[in-house]
Amino acid sequence: MVRVLMRIMAVTMLAGSLAFPAFAAPPPKTVLRPPNTARTLEQLAETLGSMHYLTMVCDGRQSQYWRQRMVELLKLENPDPWLMDRLTAAFNYGYRTQRAYYPVCNPQVEAQKERKSRQGHFLSSALADPYLH
Numbered sequence: 001m002v003r004v005l006m007r008i009m010a011v012t013m014l015a016g017s018l019a020f021p022a023f024a025a026p027p028p029k030t031v032l033r034p035p036n037t038a039r040t041l042e043q044l045a046e047t048l049g050s051m052h053y054l055t056m057v058c059d060g061r062q063s064q065y066w067r068q069r070m071v072e073l074l075k076l077e078n079p080d081p082w083l084m085d086r087l088t089a090a091f092n093y094g095y096r097t098q099r100a101y102y103p104v105c106n107p108q109v110e111a112q113k114e115r116k117s118r119q120g121h122f123l124s125s126a127l128a129d130p131y132l133h
Helices: 002-019 037-059 065-077 081-101 107-131
Strands: none
Touching: 037 065, 037 081, 037 107, 065 081
16 A cells, blocks of 8 residues: 555656656756867867977976877867867877977977967867857
8 A cells, every 4th residue: 555655656746747847957058169160179289289299399208288188178079080080180280390390499489389379278268159158
């Protein structure tokens, strides 16, 4: 008898929650990202690769700060395999390009780091913008 009453109460509570959806948690808000998001991500990955090299050329190989930021970006974005390959290629391209222009640490490296820092700030702000509204 007690089991029957428990089942009736459970069914009644379930039916009540279905009948009153206003009490249910609201669905998560969907953020529509601009169509050029993948390209912006690629540009950011290239900038991160550039910053990784520019920091390493002056601070040494133990400096992994910008590489770690790239790893975090990939975790957050969780891109499909095609985009993952593109982002990795962009990071490596940024690294190799800076290595070709700045083989040793010099004052121009610091100036280039400043330019790349501004570029990265601009790109990350562009990616964050849809979430701020």
